Amino acid sequence: GQNIDQPTEMTATEGAIVQINCTYQTSGFNGLFWYQQHAGEAPTFLSYNVLDGLEEKGRFSSFLSRSKGYSYLLLKELQMKDSASYLCAVKDSNYQLIWGAGTKLIIKP
C-alpha cells in the first residue's frame, strides 16, 4: 500500500529552527508538496519538490531525497504565527495525491 509518515505533533520555541520530516512509500513519484493549515482555515501551498535537493523560500525550505523516500520542511526564525499543521503530500505514478496525516506544530514563547 501507499503510505506517508510524518510526526503527529512537534513543539518548538519562538526564534528557533524546526525540521518536520516526511517519509513516503508510494507507487511511483511525480513530486512532493507541503501545505500549511492554520486551525479553522484552508490549507495553503508552501512548496513543491520534484528533484533532489533543497528549495529555499524565505524562512521556509524544503528538501527532497528520492532515493531515500524522504523530505523535510525546515522553518527558521520561528514566529508564533507559524503554529499550524503542516501537510505532506506525494503525487504518485498515476498523478494521484497521497496525503500524510499532518504535523501539528506548536510554537512556545
Place this chain on the structure above:
Amino acid sequence: ETGVTQTPRHLVMGMTNKKSLKCEQHLGHNAMYWYKQSAKKPLELMFVYNFKEQTENNSVPSRFSPECPNSSHLFLHLHTLQPEDSALYLCASSQEEEGSGANVLTFGAGSRLTVL
C-alpha cells in the same frame, strides 16, 4: 471574491435531514475536488471534477452526491448521513494539465459538518 469560497462554514444536521454544501472558485481553474478531513487522519479524496466531468469517486457512500453545474461551482448534497460522517469537508480547485494530474491545489476554508 477571490480564491475558493465554501458555504456554509458550519452545519449541524440530523441523520434524516437533507442539506447541501456549496463551493465556488474564482480562479479560472478547470478541476474541482471534494476532500474529507478528519482529526489526525490524512485528507481523503472524495470526488474530482475535471472539465465538468466526474473523473474520480473513491468508493464514497451514495449518501454523498456531488454536482458540478459549471467549472466554477461544485456542490455536495448530503442525505441520511451517519454520525461518523462528521468532519471538515474541504473543496479545492486546480489547473489540471493532461498527463500530469493536479498541480497546486487552492483550498477553501471548509465546511465543518456535525451529524447528530
